[in-house]
Structures are given as structure tokens and as C-alpha cells.
Amino acid sequence: MNKRRMPRVFSIRITIISLFIVAIVVPFLFFSYYTNSKSIEGISSANTSFSMESLFQKTKALEDYLMGINYRANDVLTLPKIEALLNQNPGNEQEQRAFASSMATLLEEQQNLLDVRKLQFYPIDLENYPEYQKNDGANISREPWFGSIKENGEPEWKLFLPQDNYYLYPEPVISRIKRVDNTSTNKPIGIFTIDIPVENIKTFIEGTQGQEGQQTFLLDENGFVIYHRHKELIGANYDSPELHHLINEKAAGTETFNIEGSKSLVSFVKLHQIPWTMVSSIPLDTLTKPIKKISQLTYIFLVIYILFGLSIIFYITYYFTNPIVRLVRSMRMLENGNFKIALPASKREDEVGMLYRGFNRMVQKIQELIEEVYSSAKIKKELEFQVLSHQINPHFLYNTLESIRWKAEQHRMVEISEMVESLGNLLRLSLNQGMELTTVRREIEQVKAYVRIEKARFGKPVKIIWMINESIMDMPILRLLLQPLVENAIHHGIRENPESGKIVLLGKREGNDLVFELSDNGVGIPERTLQQLNQTLQKESTVDKGSKGVGLFNVSKRLELYFGEHYRLQISVEHGKGTRIIIRHPVLPANNDTGTIA
Structure with a gap:
């Protein structure tokens, strides 16, 4: 016979460790990951809202500043002195010099009022004014932007760098370029430029000091940098296809992608009246820096927690599971009969x-x-x-009783004959061939046989009224249910006064139950005796043979054992008026002829 292999002691330890990992470590890691991701999401969302709100405010302030300069420049062009000077058509060299001197004086006055880098006027046919701005305007007429605005007349904002063929400023400037038409003939007579140093818009773009690594810059409609903290980027095409794609699709938005070599949260807003876009970027590392410290502490705590937990597990398995394994091994030996x-x-x-x-x-x-x-x-x-x-053969007992009855009839002892016949029937019906089930009819015959014997014993009649519904007479029922009740009614109810005593036995069907009600008009059961009897009926154990109510207890206990507590006896007493006992018995299948209860 093969011996059953004992599980190793470490199997319980591994089970506990696995449960520890599944129940504690995995949820802890999941919770850490979830809280970390949600924290990043929350910080990104909050920073997005803040960045977008800040960008909207900055773009509005910048646009108000630039358009304010534009509006004030328009006012300058409508001044009577400027308008009169513009309507002149200088011919010779002396008139051109006078025109240039007068225009320079007027523009310098307005330039200081506008607080701009330079306010300049170029005649539309600049090549016809050789004496006008010889130093810095000789080649302006050949610039593409000059020819473009001369032809279409659309004003524009343009970035000029020191190396461009314009005013050789040491720093980049933003120029508002606008064509001026004669108010009488509507013919173009010149081009005005308003130069603003790029540094002037710094405060509108950068504002207060942001977070570490945060950058805010300005791009034109072609993706060239108008302003950036890193001056070497000003005028260059910003190298970020993803950003250019977003700007072309939306007027404002926020996305996360790589920019300037690091994954960043990028927000942008387009200006309404100027085709520029303000962009703000902040590295995600800056946003998640506080969370990373918390995550590091969490992981350190987790490692310490796991080591501590494993130490406890090893202690538990060594101190508790090893003795249990020895106990299991002994139990297995016990199973094998040792x-x-x-x-x-x-x-x-x-x-x-x-x-x-x-x-x-x-x-x-x-x-x-x-x-x-x-x-x-x-x-x-x-x-x-x-x-x-x-053992005594029941048939021998029946034959003996039959012989006694026959002898009594021979000697004409009718009472003895009837009593012996009733006793034989009572014995036959009580034994019921060893079967537990009988029928209502046979149970009533048994009770009647018992009553005949009691009449013979008393020498006085016993009045019993039978009210059994014929429809239930052939239904199955437990044997020896009614006889103990009738016996109790005779001996404790009407025995003292049999002449006026009366017993009524009622049998009927109510739903799925057979109901038998036995009542007498005797003296009734005393209150104290009734309480003791009810307590006896509730007990789980049997009563002493010498106690009162043994028969009632046995009937109630049999019903309860077979069919449940719902089928206990119900006893009610009216002192001086008699006793009433109710039995409820479930309706059993009529074809149950086995003598057993299914």
C-alpha cells in the first residue's frame, strides 16, 4: 500500500506568503500607482486650468498693448500737420530736404509721446526721394514686405532682427507697418512703420516668475519665434511639428508631448486681432516632483513593510505550522489504524x-x-x-384469545366473549403487522375496541360521539394517535361521573392537514397540572413512566419527530367545563401502502 505523501512544511508558509502578497502587497502597489496617477492627473488638470487662464489674461494684455499703440499711431496720422505735410509733393532737392526735415521733427515729437523705439515714414515712391533718409532707407523699397504692403495696403506686424536690411538696432524689434493713402485721391502716398523693442513685450508674456522649467513664448502664423526667453531662438522657426499641428487645428488647447527634449504640459492661446500664438510649456518632471518624493517614501515604506511582514510570516510558520504539520502526520497515522x-x-x-x-x-x-x-x-x-x-408468536396469542372467546360463548358468558374479542381486535390493530402507518378507519376501530373494554371494566356506559368526515376515513395516519387521547379523557375527564360524561371526537380535513379534535365535559385539568403537562410537551427528552401525561407526551413527540414542531398537541382547558385536545396530521399520499413515512 502506497503511503500518502505528506505536504512539506513550507507549503503552508508559501501559502501564507502568497496570501500576504495578494491581499496586502498587490492592493498596496495598485493603490500607490492609482493615487500617483490620479495625483499627476489632478495636478496636470489644475495646472492646465491655471495655465489657460493665465495665457488668456496675458494674450489679452499683450493684444491690448499692441493694438493701443496701433490706435494711437492712427491718431498721429490724422493730425493736421502730418496730413498737410503728407499732401505735399516736393520736387527739387531743396524741397525734399525741407520735407524730410519737417517730417523727421514731427515724427520725433509723436515718437516720444507713443513711447516706441522709432516712428518712421517712407514715401511710396522712395526711389524718387534720394535725399530722404539716405543712410537707412535707401534699400527699403527693395524689401519684399515694402513691395507687398505697397501693393495690397494690408497693415501687418513684422519682426525685424539686427541683421535684417532695416534699422540696424542692437536688439530685435516688432514693427507695425501701415500704408497711408491720400484722403482726396485715395492714392497711396507712403508707408509708416512703428518699431517696438521686443523687450517691451517681455512683461506681458513672462509675467511673474513661474515654476521651475516653465517657458512662455510667442509664435507668428508661420511658426517663427517672436519672443522667447532664450534670445537666440527669436526669429527662428520653432522646431516642434506637434505644436504647429495643434496650433493649426485649434484656437486654444492643452496637450502633453515632448518639447525641447522633455515631456511637457503645453498650453497655447491664439491672439484675436494679431495672427500670433502665445505658448506656455512646463516639464512634467516639475509638476510631479513633489509626488515623486512621496512615491519614494511610499516604496521605502513598502519594502520595510514587506520585510517586516515576511519576518512575521516566517515566525508564525515556524512556531505554529510545524507543530500543526506534526499533528496532521499523526492524524494520518491514526486514519491508517495506528x-x-x-x-x-x-x-x-x-x-x-x-x-x-x-x-x-x-x-x-x-x-x-x-x-x-x-x-x-x-x-x-x-x-x-x-x-x-x-419471543411470543402474536398468532399464538390471537388463537388463544379466540379459544377463550369460544369457550365463553359455549358457556353463554357474553360479556367475557365480547371483552376478549375487543382485546384481540385492540391487540391486532395496535400491532398493525409491524407497520407505522394505518388508516383513519382502522384507527377509529381500535379506539372503539378500547372503549368497549373500558365499558366492560366500568360496568357503566361511556358516551362517545363520533363525528368523523367520511372523506378522510381511508387516508393514511400514524397508528396509536387517538387511543391515548380517548384513554386520557376517560380516566381524567369523565371517570368520576360517567353517567353525565360525554366525549366528542371530531375529524376533518383543513387544507393539507387532517385535524382531530377531542373534547369532554369533565372537570378539566387543574391549572398547575396543565402547566406541567405543557412544559413536558416542550421537552426534548422523554418523561418518567410514572409521570402524568405519558400517553399525551408520546403522541405529541411522535408527531413532532415525524412532521415537525408545527404538529405538536394543542391542549386547552376551561376549569369545570372540560378539556379540548387538537391534533394536526399532514395529509399523506393515499397510495402509501408500505407502512412507512416518506
Whole structure:
């Protein structure tokens, strides 16, 4: 026979470790990841809202500033002195010099009022004015932007760098370029430029000091940098296809992508009246820096927690599971029939020690029980032999009673004959061929046989009224239910006054139950006796043979055992007026002829 392989002691330890990982470590890691991602999401969302609101404010302030300069420049062009000077058409060199001097004086005055870098006027046919701005305007007429605005007349904002063929400023400037038409002929007469240093818009774009790594810059409609903190980027095409794609699709928005070599949260807003876009970017590392510190502390705590937990697990498995494994091994030996085993004595006062001592006591008790069962089996065999040798054949008893009845009839002793006949019927119906079930009809015959015997004993009539519904007479019922009740009514109800005493037995069907009600008009059961009887009916154990109500208790207990507590006897008493007992019995299948209850 193959021995069952014992599980290794480490299997329980591995199970506990696995449960520890599944129940604690995995949820802890998931919770850490979830809170970290949600924190980043929340910070990004908050920063997005803040960035967008800040960008909207900055774009509005910048646009108000630039358009304010534009509006004031328009006012300058409508001044009477400027308008009169523009309507002149200088011819010779002397007139051109006078025109240039007068225009320069007027523009310088307005330039200081506008607070701009330079306010300049170029005649539309600049090549016809050789004396006008010889130093810095000689080649302006050849610039593409000059020819473009000369032709279409659309004003524009343009960035000029120091290396461009314009005013050689040491810093980049933003120019508002606008064509001027004659108010009488509507013909173009010149082009005005208003130069603003790029540094002038710095405060509108950068504002207060932002977070570490945060950058805010300005792009034109072609993706060239108008302003950037890093001056070397001004005028260059900003190298970010994703950003250009977003700007072309939306007027404002926020996305996360790589920009300037790091993954950043990028927000942008387009200006309404100027085709520029203000962009703000902040590296995600800057946003998540506080969370990373928390995450590091969390991971350190998790490692310490796991090490501490594993130490506890190893302690538990070594101190508790090893003794349990030894106990299981001994139990397996006990299963194989080896009762001569004993665990080593344990002085531990915990549950393990109690298990060890309990197992040893159990093994000892099993050995004692085996010996006791063996002895009891031997005695039982002897008793069975004695019972078999002393059994009386019921047919012999029936034949003997029949012979007594026949002798009584021969000697014309009718009472003896009837009494013996009733006793024989009572015995036959009570035994019921060893079957537990009988019918209502046979049960009523048994009760009637018992009543005839009692009449003969008393020498006085016993008045019983039978009110049994014929439809239930052939229904199955437990045997010996009604006779103990009638016996109780005769002996404790009407025995003292049989002449006026009366017993009524009612039988009917109510739904799925058979209901039998036995009532008498005797003196009734005393209150104290009734309480004792009810308490007896509620007990789980049997009563003493000498106690009152043994028959009632047996009937109630049989009904309860077979059909449940709902079918206990119901006893009610009106002192001086009699007793009423109700039996409820479930309706059983009519074809149940086995004598057993399914």
C-alpha cells in the first residue's frame, strides 16, 4: 500500500506568503500607482486650468498693448500737420530736404509721446526721394514686405532682427507697418512703420516668475519665434511639428508631448486681432516632483513593510505550522489504524498546546471506546439470543384469545366473549403487522375496541360521539394517535361521573392537514397540572413512566419527530367545563401502502 505523501512544511508558509502578497502587497502597489496617477492627473488638470487662464489674461494684455499703440499711431496720422505735410509733393532737392526735415521733427515729437523705439515714414515712391533718409532707407523699397504692403495696403506686424536690411538696432524689434493713402485721391502716398523693442513685450508674456522649467513664448502664423526667453531662438522657426499641428487645428488647447527634449504640459492661446500664438510649456518632471518624493517614501515604506511582514510570516510558520504539520502526520497515522501513537507532551498554553493535549486525550478515548464497543457488541449478541429465545408468536396469542372467546360463548358468558374479542381486535390493530402507518378507519376501530373494554371494566356506559368526515376515513395516519387521547379523557375527564360524561371526537380535513379534535365535559385539568403537562410537551427528552401525561407526551413527540414542531398537541382547558385536545396530521399520499413515512 502506497503511503500518502505528506505536504512539506513550507507549503503552508508559501501559502501564507502568497496570501500576504495578494491581499496586502498587490492592493498596496495598485493603490500607490492609482493615487500617483490620479495625483499627476489632478495636478496636470489644475495646472492646465491655471495655465489657460493665465495665457488668456496675458494674450489679452499683450493684444491690448499692441493694438493701443496701433490706435494711437492712427491718431498721429490724422493730425493736421502730418496730413498737410503728407499732401505735399516736393520736387527739387531743396524741397525734399525741407520735407524730410519737417517730417523727421514731427515724427520725433509723436515718437516720444507713443513711447516706441522709432516712428518712421517712407514715401511710396522712395526711389524718387534720394535725399530722404539716405543712410537707412535707401534699400527699403527693395524689401519684399515694402513691395507687398505697397501693393495690397494690408497693415501687418513684422519682426525685424539686427541683421535684417532695416534699422540696424542692437536688439530685435516688432514693427507695425501701415500704408497711408491720400484722403482726396485715395492714392497711396507712403508707408509708416512703428518699431517696438521686443523687450517691451517681455512683461506681458513672462509675467511673474513661474515654476521651475516653465517657458512662455510667442509664435507668428508661420511658426517663427517672436519672443522667447532664450534670445537666440527669436526669429527662428520653432522646431516642434506637434505644436504647429495643434496650433493649426485649434484656437486654444492643452496637450502633453515632448518639447525641447522633455515631456511637457503645453498650453497655447491664439491672439484675436494679431495672427500670433502665445505658448506656455512646463516639464512634467516639475509638476510631479513633489509626488515623486512621496512615491519614494511610499516604496521605502513598502519594502520595510514587506520585510517586516515576511519576518512575521516566517515566525508564525515556524512556531505554529510545524507543530500543526506534526499533528496532521499523526492524524494520518491514526486514519491508517495506528492507535498506539502519541504526540510529545507540550507545555504550551496556547491553542497548539491545547491541540496536542486534546489529540492525545482523543487517541486514548478512542482506544477506550473501541474496547467498550467490542464489549457492548458481545453483550448485545447474548441479549439478542435471549430475546429470540423468549419471543411470543402474536398468532399464538390471537388463537388463544379466540379459544377463550369460544369457550365463553359455549358457556353463554357474553360479556367475557365480547371483552376478549375487543382485546384481540385492540391487540391486532395496535400491532398493525409491524407497520407505522394505518388508516383513519382502522384507527377509529381500535379506539372503539378500547372503549368497549373500558365499558366492560366500568360496568357503566361511556358516551362517545363520533363525528368523523367520511372523506378522510381511508387516508393514511400514524397508528396509536387517538387511543391515548380517548384513554386520557376517560380516566381524567369523565371517570368520576360517567353517567353525565360525554366525549366528542371530531375529524376533518383543513387544507393539507387532517385535524382531530377531542373534547369532554369533565372537570378539566387543574391549572398547575396543565402547566406541567405543557412544559413536558416542550421537552426534548422523554418523561418518567410514572409521570402524568405519558400517553399525551408520546403522541405529541411522535408527531413532532415525524412532521415537525408545527404538529405538536394543542391542549386547552376551561376549569369545570372540560378539556379540548387538537391534533394536526399532514395529509399523506393515499397510495402509501408500505407502512412507512416518506
